[in-house]
Amino acid sequence: MNWRDRFNRFMYGRYGQDDLSRFLLIVALVLLIVNLLFRLPGSGILVLLILGYNYFRMFSRNVPARYAENQKYLQMKGRVLDFFRGRKNRAEDLKENHIYRCPKCSQKIRIPRGKGMVEITCPKCRTKFRKRS
Template identity: 40%
Template sequence: MKRWFARFMYGRYGGDSLNNLLIWISVGLLLLAYIPYLWPMSILAYGVLIYTIFRTLSRNIPRRRAEEAAYLRVRSRFAKKRALRKQIRRERKTHRYFKCPACHAMLRVPRGKGEIVVTCPRCGKKTDKKT
């Protein structure tokens, strides 16, 4: 049985982190479907589950890898934003953060220096800021 399954899965994509996310989404949708009048969520949940099974059994590995890479890019973008928010919260008493008005880069200056001219390291724009 184990050997049969190994032979069956040979050349197929298998699992990845996008599949894990899709499984959790379908579990969440199935739980939502218990709420009255939200039963159509179960159709969506089974759709997501079928897509997950399709991805797992797919032989088009380059396509599945591209989907996984796109998902990981989006996930890392959110992780970076979350890390920055955490850093801003941690340093809120010693530093001020604000966006460059020209290029929207995040700038960090020490607090308590009064009126200062901040030069953006990315685009060179000078801005007056109160710290």
């Protein structure tokens, strides 16, 4: 029996790799580089803990628990990506629009750029004021 067969036999019924394990491996690698560059106390142990946890997950036979962990990771990752996407959209919005405040009630009003001087009517208190768009 060659090594690949032996390995496959060993891994049979075990969880193996997923998105979370790949992410943890990258985190461990980054920590390792940071540790080499800055010699942060404790980061070496952190790398070992992350790798240990990673191997524990790979060789685990409790597949549903590991699957649930991965789902949780994917959920968090989605939330983080949404957050950054939201920020990007706000930045693009500011490129195309001015945000003015009503001088009376300080309601925020979005005005499209590039239309010269415009008369703005506050949607809340009906105050009229002029601004460059």
